[in-house]
Amino acid sequence: MIRPEQWHPVGGLVLEPNARTAATATGENVVVAAGPGAGKTELLAQRADFLLRTGRCTYPRRILAISFKVDATRNLRERVRLRTGPRLAARFDSSTFHAFAKRLIDSFRPALTGHDALGPDYRLDPDIRIEGEQVRFEDLVPLALSIIENNAHARGGIRQTYSHVFLDEFQDCTGEQYQLIQAAFGRSGAVLTAVGDTKQRIMVWAGALDGVMRTFADDFEARPLPLYQNRRSAPRLRRMQNRMIAEMDPEAVSPAEDLAGDDGVIDVLDFGTERDEAETIAGLIEDWLAEGVPPSEIAVVVRSRPDLVTAALGEELGRRGIPFRNEQASQDLAAEPVAALIFDFIRVIAGEGQPEAYASLMRVTARAHASGDEGARFDSRMKRFLRDTRAAVRAPAFKTGDLEAWRPHVDEFLRLVSRPVLTALSPGYQQGTRLADLIAQALETFGRELDMDDDAIEALRRLSESDAIRFLTVHKCKGLEFEKVVVLGVEEQLFWGKNPTTVMSEFFVAISRAKRHLVLTHAGRRARPAGAQRRWDVWRTPHRMLLGFTFEDS
Numbered sequence: 001m002i003r004p005e006q007w008h009p010v011g012g013l014v015l016e017p018n019a020r021t022a023a024t025a026t027g028e029n030v031v032v033a034a035g036p037g038a039g040k041t042e043l044l045a046q047r048a049d050f051l052l053r054t055g056r057c058t059y060p061r062r063i064l065a066i067s068f069k070v071d072a073t074r075n076l077r078e079r080v081r082l083r084t085g086p087r088l089a090a091r092f093d094s095s096t097f098h099a100f101a102k103r104l105i106d107s108f109r110p111a112l113t114g115h116d117a118l119g120p121d122y123r124l125d126p127d128i129r130i131e132g133e134q135v136r137f138e139d140l141v142p143l144a145l146s147i148i149e150n151n152a153h154a155r156g157g158i159r160q161t162y163s164h165v166f167l168d169e170f171q172d173c174t175g176e177q178y179q180l181i182q183a184a185f186g187r188s189g190a191v192l193t194a195v196g197d198t199k200q201r202i203m204v205w206a207g208a209l210d211g212v213m214r215t216f217a218d219d220f221e222a223r224p225l226p227l228y229q230n231r232r233s234a235p236r237l238r239r240m241q242n243r244m245i246a247e248m249d250p251e252a253v254s255p256a257e258d259l260a261g262d263d264g265v266i267d268v269l270d271f272g273t274e275r276d277e278a279e280t281i282a283g284l285i286e287d288w289l290a291e292g293v294p295p296s297e298i299a300v301v302v303r304s305r306p307d308l309v310t311a312a313l314g315e316e317l318g319r320r321g322i323p324f325r326n327e328q329a330s331q332d333l334a335a336e337p338v339a340a341l342i343f344d345f346i347r348v349i350a351g352e353g354q355p356e357a358y359a360s361l362m363r364v365t366a367r368a369h370a371s372g373d374e375g376a377r378f379d380s381r382m383k384r385f386l387r388d389t390r391a392a393v394r395a396p397a398f399k400t401g402d403l404e405a406w407r408p409h410v411d412e413f414l415r416l417v418s419r420p421v422l423t424a425l426s427p428g429y430q431q432g433t434r435l436a437d438l439i440a441q442a443l444e445t446f447g448r449e450l451d452m453d454d455d456a457i458e459a460l461r462r463l464s465e466s467d468a469i470r471f472l473t474v475h476k477c478k479g480l481e482f483e484k485v486v487v488l489g490v491e492e493q494l495f496w497g498k499n500p501t502t503v504m505s506e507f508f509v510a511i512s513r514a515k516r517h518l519v520l521t522h523a524g525r526r527a528r529p530a531g532a533q534r535r536w537d538v539w540r541t542p543h544r545m546l547l548g549f550t551f552e553d554s
C-alpha cells in the first residue's frame with residue numbers, strides 16, 4: 001500500500017490538473033464533463049488504481065463501475081486489471097445497469113413481493129413478462145429499485161459492499177437508472193464519480209434524463225471538474241469537432257490556438273450510386289491495409305440499418321478478400337463465452353496452427369474434469385475427438401461451405417464438454433433457453449459468414465475483433481476510437497429525426513471516433529437492397545448542414 005502523495009498515474013500518463021483532482025478525490029463526489037477523447041474512461045481506470053493502491057477503498061470494500069455497454073464494462077475491467085494487477089483489481093466490479101440490477105435481484109429476490117414476486121428459477125425474456133416466472137430486460141432496473149427502496153437489509157448490504165461508485169457515459173442515464181443510483185447510494189457514505197459528455201447524448205429516445213449531469217451535481221453535491229484536452233484526434237479533426245461544439249455547447253469551445261496544426265485528414269466524397277461508393281471505399285480500405293494500417297483501426301459507421309446500408313460495400317470487400325464484421329449482428333455475441341468456445345473449436349479443427357484458439361479451448365474443456373486419472377482420460381478423449389474431427393472436415397467429401405455439415409461436429413463437441421461446464425461459463429446460462437439460444441445464434445452467425453466465401457477460417461476472421469474491419473452503428477461506436485473512420489451516407493434520409501439535437505449528437509459521436517482520418521460519404525441514389533422491408537428511399541440528398549461543419553473557416 002502507498003500513501004496518496006506517492007501515487008502517480010500508471011503507464012506514465014500525465015493527467016491535466018482537473019483529471020488529477022478527480023482521480024485522487026477522497027471525500028467528495030465529482031462530476032467530470034468533457035468532450036470526446038478527453039480521457040474520461042482512462043480517468044476512471046486511473047482513479048480505481050489510486051483508490052485500490054492507496055487503500056482509500058478499504059479492504060474488503062469494493063468499487064462499482066457502471067457503464068452502458070457490455071464491451072465498455074469489459075474494456076474498463078481489463079484496463080484496471082492491467083494497471084493495478086489482478087489481486088487489487090479483484091475488488092473492482094465493472095457492470096452494466098442491467099447486470100447490476102440483476103445481481104441485486106438474484107441476491108435479494110425474496111424481498112420482491114406481490115405482483116413483483118419471482119420464483120428461484122425465474123427467466124429473462126426480451127418481450128414477455130409472466131408473473132412469478134419471467135421478466136423482461138426492461139423490468140430489471142425497476143425491480144432492483146423496488147428492492148432497494150423497500151428493503152433496508154438490501155440497501156445496507158449494497159452500501160456496505162461499495163465504498164466508491166463510478167458512472168461512465170453518464171449523459172445517457174435514464175430516469176429509472178438515476179433513481180436506482182439515488183436509492184442505492186444517495187445520502188450514503190459512498191463516494192461517486194460520474195463522467196460524461198452532454199454533446200454525446202444519444203439515448204434520448206430511451207429516456208435519457210435531460211440535464212442528468214447537472215441534476216446529479218445538485219443532488220449529490222458533486223464538484224464539477226471539466227476536462228479540456230482531446231487526446232484522441234489530430235488538430236484538423238478537432239477543429240471540425242470544435243465547430244460543432246460551438247453550436248451544441250458554446251461554453252465548451254476550445255480556443256483556436258489550442259487546435260492549430262495541419263495533422264489529420266477529412267475527406268467528403270460524393271457518389272452517384274452506392275455501387276460507386278462501395279468500389280471507391282473498398283479501394284481506399286485496401287490501400288490503407290497495404291500501407292500497414294491494422295484492420296482493427298478501421299471502422300465504417302452508419303446511422304442506422306447497417307446491414308442494408310453497407311450491403312454493397314460488404315460485397316465489394318468480400319470480393320477483394322478483406323474481412324469485415326457487421327457489429328449489429330455479432331458484437332454482443334462475440335462477448336459470449338459459449339460463442340467464443342464454438343468459434344475456437346471450429347478454428348482448431350478447420351485451420352492450421354491456431355495455438356491461441358487451441359489453448360483457450362483446452363482451458364475451458366479442462367474444467368469438465370478437474371484432475372487425476374479421470375482428468376487425463378478426458379483430456380485424451382478430447383484430443384482424439386479433435387484429431388478425428390479435423391480429419392473429417394478435411395476429407396474431400398466434406399461440404400465446407402454448408403453450415404449443416406458443421407453442425408453435428410459442434411453438437412458432438414458441446415456434448416463432450418458437458419452441460420454443467422457450459423452452464424458454468426456465465427451466470428445467465430442457467431436461465432431458461434439462454435444457452436440454447438446463444439448456441440443457435442453462434443451457428444447461424446457463422447453460417448451467414450460462411451455463405452460469403454465458403455471459407456470457415458475467413459468467416460471466423462470476420463467474426464473476430466482484431467482481424468476484421470468493423471461496421472458499426474453510431475450507438476455501437478460510442479466510446480471507441482479508430483485511426484480511420486468512414487461515416488457512410490451523411491444524407492438527410494439517414495441522419496433525420498424529430499429531435500435535431502439528437503441527430504447532431506449522433507453525428508458528433510460518429511465523427512469524434514476518428515484519430516487521424518475521417519471520410520464522409522453521400523450517394524445520390526441507393527438501390528433498394530434485398531431484405532429491405534420497411535420504407536427505403538432510393539433517391540438521396542446530402543446532409544448539407546452536417547457536412548457544412550467540414551469547412552474550415554477562412
Ligand SMILES: Nc1ncnc2c1ncn2[C@@H]1O[C@H](COP(=O)(O)OP(=O)(O)OP(=O)(O)O)[C@@H](O)[C@H]1O
Pocket residue numbers: 013014015016034035036037038039040041042043197200231232478479480481512
Ligand atoms: N492523460 C492522458 N495522456 C495520454 N493519453 C491519454 C490520456 N488520457 C487518455 N488518453 C488516451 O486518449 C484516448 C481517449 O481516451 P478515453 O477513451 O478515455 O476518452 P473518453 O473521454 O472516454 O472519450 P469518448 O467520450 O469520446 O469516448 C485513449 O486512446 C486514451 O488511451
